[in-house]
Amino acid sequence: MSVPQARLDALRQELERQGLDGFVVPISDEHMSEYVGAYAQRLAWLTGFGGSAGTAVVLKDRAAIFVDGRYTLQVRGEVDGALYAYESVPQTSVAKWLGEQARPGLKVGYDAWLHGKRWADAAGKALAEKGASLVPAARNPVDAVWTDRSAPSPAPALVHPEALAGQSSAAKRAAIGQWLTDKGCDAVVISALDSVAWLFNLRGTDIERTPVALAFALVRDDGGAELFIAPEKVTDALRAHLGHAVAIRPRADFASALAGLAGRKVAVDPERTVMGVFVALADGGAEVVEAQDPTVLPKATKNPAEIAGHRAAQARDGAAMVHFLHWLSREGQTGTVDELAAAEWLHRARAASGDLRDLSFDTISGAGPNGAIVHYRVSEATNRKLEPGSMYLVDSGGQYPDGTTDITRTVWIGPGEAGAEERDRFTRVLKGHIALSRAVFPKGTLGSQLDTLARQFLWHAGIDYAHGTGHGVGAFLSVHEGPQRISRSSGGQGGTEQELLPGMILSNEPGYYKAGAWGIRIENLLLVEERVIEGAEGAFLGFDTLTHVPIDRALINTAILEPGEVAWWNAYHARVLAIVGPQVDGVVLGWLREACAPLAMPALARG
Incomplete structure (x- = not known):
């Protein structure tokens, strides 16, 4: 019997003991985090699925796993189709599927937390x-039934310096206190880990890839607060940092504290807070007011200190990427480098760049057909060599105290030239990337209104990609930060879509994926900033590109570029050379200069 089969059988036996006919297993924790600690990796333990988003439903006689378009290929390689039916969202949903399977009297369990x-x-x-x-x-x-489940991380919470945060925790809490007063509320629940981290200017190591500490918070209308965090995580430095206006209580006391808010009006964000919080408040007699977490927009609109820190982090990260791409240009074509080795080399390059x-x-390190798996996760079982005469996609990023980075580059592994189809698809992705980078738009514009700019050249060829074009990025916080995004869909799950505001950081990552062959994605990070336009009737915004790494010219078909696109390319690469050039030397600098050399204008090239 396979391990997944044994675990599925054990779960069904436990459901019978609890009097349940089914159970829903998400990738989630008590904070609705995108990435979760090892203790909360229930879906991976049960099914073997290693993606960051998905849900399984187990009934007595059938089971299904639900993933979106990013994981369509990955789920089939990791989850046994004989045990779980593959379901795609948003074409279907867990709720819809449950409704189709339901019969009178069926009791489906779920964990409200x-x-x-x-x-x-x-x-x-x-x-x-x-x-x-x-x-x-x-x-x-x-x-x-998960007998060897890990305990939550006991690592201490860390103080995030005000020089990098740009604002004191006391000032942030005072603003929330005023927000509560304006709403006529007594308190607000802050349960998203990045919100807690931003509000209290603290960070942690409790979750891989996201520098947060496991904690909940209640903030009152006078700006005072209670921080619920495991005692072993609290240091003298943290106590001194928080001061007397913040009461530190054990994380295990959070539910009982909610139950003690009888008669109070408590604001709770239904998009970022688990059902267990709503149940505890209602059972305790509190009046719940549904409202967006008041840290969300201030966190998303970076202040000058956060923007300056992000630029510094991006510059260092760019130098690390240039070292990696130079190494790849030499070693990749030998046929000896594999996906794991490439990812590890890049990790070392980032670590050497300082303060990673x-x-x-x-890291998504995808050679050839693995690059067509949008959120591919390389393992010993899937590891491929980077073959000469093929494409390689690497999507990666670093967490630095002054910023969070995220970049994708698709490169041609020589020798020889890329085929016509590869160059056509790459250039269409590039054209969409440039179109979004150059966008100027009126204040009040939504991300969904810009999404078409990145897809238009692919659509002209009858092709598309099954993921969003851009997500928000935090300041030494979550690499996927809301509410800002660039996507065809609106807010989702009943939420309203967020207009783009100055200070927001988003990714720009159109792509194209040919299943079984190769994948293409070009990703930079963009900063939303004000645009001064002579004679403008109203306020306008645009983007400043923050990522500074060469784009592979070997994959470009210059014949389908317009003069304005070539001008963008040349200006971008001149800036890359100016920012990264002083950080590298020798043969790496020589390679960078060649990679950043101007393209000829199309009209001149045809002449």
């Missing part, structure tokens, strides 16, 4: 329409 309110409401409604019910489990049945605290996500 792992699911959001809107999900629970939708799933409960779909089941109720068939006479079935969604039941909060008294104990998570996966935890009951972690990667910002697991």
Whole structure:
């Protein structure tokens, strides 16, 4: 019997003991984090799926795993199709599937501390329409059978210097206190880990790739606060940093503290807070006011100190990438480098660049057909050599105290020239990337209104990509930060879409993926900033590109570039050379100068 089969059988036996007919297993923790600690990797333990987003539903006689377009190929390589049916979102959803499977009397369990309110409401409604019910489990049945499950990290929380944060925690809490007063609320629940980290100017190492500490918070209308964090994580430095206005309480006391808010009006963000919080507040007699977490927009709109730090981090990161790409230009064509070795070399280059605290996500190191798996995660089982005469895609980033980076480059592994199809697709992706980079738009514009700019040249060829074009990025926080994004879809799960505001940082990452052959993605980070336009009627915004790394000219078909696109290329690479050039020398500098050499204008090239 396989390990996944044995674990699935054990879970079904536990469900029977608890009187449940099914259970929903998400990738989530008590904070609705995108990346979760080892103790919360329930879906990976149960199914073998290693992606960062997905959900399984286990019933007595069937099971299914739900993933979006990023993981369509990956899930089939990691999860046994004989045990789990593959379901794609948003074409379907867990709630819809449950409704289709439900029969009168069916009791489907869920962990209220792992699911959001809107999900629970939708799933409960779909089941109720068939006479079935969604039941909060008294104990998570996966935890009951996961005998070697890790404990949450005991690592101490770390103080984030005000010089890098740009604002004191006291000032941030005072602003939230005023926000509460304006809303007529007594307190607000802050449960998203990056929100807690930003609000209190603290960081941590509790979750790989995201520098946060496991904690909850309650902030009152007078600016005072309670921080719920495990005692072993609290240092004298943290106590001194927080001061007397912040009461430090054990993380285990959070639920009981919610139950003690009887008669109070408490603001809670339904998009970033688990259902368990809503249940505890309601059971305790509090009045819940649904509102967006008040840290979200201030966190997303970076202040001058955060922007300056991000620029510094990007410059160092760019130098690390240039060292890596130079090495790859020599070693890649030998046929001896594999995906794991390339990812490790890049990690070492970042560490040598100075003050790397972690990667910002697991490096996507995809050779040939593995590059077509959008969120590919290399392992010993999938590891491929970088073959001469092929494409290689590397999506990576670093966590530095002054900034979070995220960059994708697709390169041609020589010798020889790339084929016509590869160069056509790469150039269409590049044209979309340039179009978005050059965008100027009126204040109030939504990310969805810009998404078409990046896809238009692919659409002209009858092709597309199944992921968003841009996500928000934090300041030494989450590499995927909301609410800003550039995507065809709107807010999702009932949320409203966020207009783009000065100070927001987003990725620009159009791509194209030919299943079984190769993948292409070009990603830089962009800063939203004000644009001064003579005679403008209203306020306008644009983007400043923050990432400074050469784009592979070997994959360009210059015949389909317009003069304005060539001008963007030349200006961008001149800036790359100016920023990264002083940080490298010798043969690396020589390679960089060649990589940044101007392209000829198309009209001149044809002449």
